[in-house]
Amino acid sequence: MGVLLLILPALSASAQAPAIVGQLQYTLDPSLSRVNARVGFFGIASKTARFPKVSGRIVLAPKRLDTIQLNVDLDATALEAGDSVTLERLRGPDFFDVEHHPKVHFIGRGLRMTGPVTAQISGSLTAKDITHPVLLSVSFAKPPAAATGKEPIQFTAQTKIDRTEFGMNAYRFIVAKTVTITINAAMVPR
Template sequence: MRIGDGMNPARPIPRLLLLPLLAAFALANTASTPQRYTLDASASNVSAKVPFFGLASKTARFPRMEGLVTIVPGAPEKAVIDVTFDATAIEAPDSVTLARLRGEKFFWVEKYPTIRFTGRSLKLASATKGTVSGDLTARGVTKPATLSVTFDADPVRNAGKPISFTGTTTIDRRQFGMKSYQLIVGNKVDITLKARMLPR
């Protein structure tokens, strides 16, 4: 009797059974791979609205920015959002307001030409809504800030595709050294960031 008689030799796993396993492995690998994006400057801007005389409001815009975003599918707490705005490009509804905003009593753009938000954690409340915690630096002062964000698509399921989002927060301008004209200009500033992320 030869060795092996009466025994079933090992057979290779059929290819059709391997395909689902390979697909599952690829999906799991993709789900944990950091997805990196750059901000599309042509489709991104920041606005800052402040009460004026307690009866109306004025809005300034920062149309120039650049930034990088990293989202880790399955681990949103590891997200990083780093956005820099060009303060020298600030726009205002009239020349007097523009001159004041550019000057020493407000953004002092000659000395502090950029404003930066660095977010270090994304907490999702739903597939498209959440908060980003980080720091805002303006006029040489850095303070904690939290953005409430709304994505136009699930950033996890649509990782690697263009995604737009809107982020809002409210700051107290006095914390950043902007304490002038308090009888005319409100202290609370509503900031809105609208951005489009393009996969790198």
């Protein structure tokens, strides 16, 4: 029994250890991170929704950036919009239906560098329990290959989705189908 008590903490620690040597773990700093969704409105203007409550983490190995693990959660119940009518509609059943689907989730599992500080992250986006693949175009403040695990990682990412693929079909003649999502993130070492 005494040996088991000594072994269990070691097993627990090894189960949480990164799978690839040199992996660094970061947590999203919600006070320094923003997620916005912009959509065309009446074909001549646009409306922007903001997700002020975000959480997430990233695991990366500077020598194996292709093994990235990125998870971001958006609290759809905290969604903000420019006016109360838009906010009510976005939170309602025609769009995010926050009563039944309070979270929007992104998982990134593949990173392909396109330059020293630019990349594409492939992953999946889930909203209203509907998941579709997405590709994020990313610009890092510093090369991720130079990450040390001691300094924050900052990046801006953008993607475009078709809202109707996520069951958000209302107001087709007023609100465009294409939504541009922009993420400004600061990830701090864990």
